[in-house]
Amino acid sequence: MNYDKNVEIERLEFSDKLELLELLTQAFKEHPLIPTLGAKPEATGPLMNAFLDCFRGAKRALLYGIRKDNELVCASVSLDSTIEPSKPALIRFIFSLYRALGWRIAKEFEVVHKEEPKYEERYLELVILGTLPAYQRQGLGRKMLNFLYNEAKREEYKGIILVADRNTPAFQLYSKEGFMVDKEFTTGGATLCWMRLTF
Numbered sequence: 001m002n003y004d005k006n007v008e009i010e011r012l013e014f015s016d017k018l019e020l021l022e023l024l025t026q027a028f029k030e031h032p033l034i035p036t037l038g039a040k041p042e043a044t045g046p047l048m049n050a051f052l053d054c055f056r057g058a059k060r061a062l063l064y065g066i067r068k069d070n071e072l073v074c075a076s077v078s079l080d081s082t083i084e085p086s087k088p089a090l091i092r093f094i095f096s097l098y099r100a101l102g103w104r105i106a107k108e109f110e111v112v113h114k115e116e117p118k119y120e121e122r123y124l125e126l127v128i129l130g131t132l133p134a135y136q137r138q139g140l141g142r143k144m145l146n147f148l149y150n151e152a153k154r155e156e157y158k159g160i161i162l163v164a165d166r167n168t169p170a171f172q173l174y175s176k177e178g179f180m181v182d183k184e185f186t187t188g189g190a191t192l193c194w195m196r197l198t199f
Contacts, residue, residue: 007140009147012063012075017052019072020063024048027130050096052077062124064147066140074131074140078148081123081161115185117194121158124148129162129170141170145177152199159198166191 012020025045060083066074126148131140152160164171166184171193179195186192 007066007068007143009064009066009144012065012072014052014063016063016065016072020065020075021045021048021052023065023072023075023132024052024128024130026132046096050093053092053096062151064144066144068135071132073135074129074144076129076144076148077127079125079127080157081119081125115183115187115192115194116163117182117196119158119161119196122156123159123161123196124152124155124157126160126162136169141173142177145173149197149199157199159196161194161196163192163194166193171195 025048028048060080062076062078064076064078065072126145129141129144131138148160160179161182162174162179164174167190174195174197177197179197181193182196183194184191
């Protein structure tokens, strides 16, 4: 779990979408964001494309990345928890999911959204954090998390919230970093947890 302490984290723009899409598609082929995609890894690309398009117009969407060897190898997408995506963006997202993957997938996303605890305070919501498989287990995800902690504190967020599959390495990482489970639920055969780290 050694990483180069000189690794720089940069702000990404939506003009980096193709590179970001490739990274997220590769990162989530083995551990899909939606449990039912486990049987359909070829659907990961269309899902990530719809996902990025949904957040393109979101106010205060934060995209950060780490490059090594001139390649984007780790990236995160975060939002202010008090700002909802616009209704048109959400409708486009659900329609894109339906077209690419069917209603069952769209329903799973709806369940995740409905199960989100209602937080009074303002949190930075870590929507996605992914690392290319060849660069996993090198501490880059942890480095990104530490960067996000500092950004969230600087912007006076109460903490960070996220959702994770209990049976993935990501859940273990978040637990080790001090995130607590606020709510646990099952969808698509997976146990998902809304987690929170308060500063």
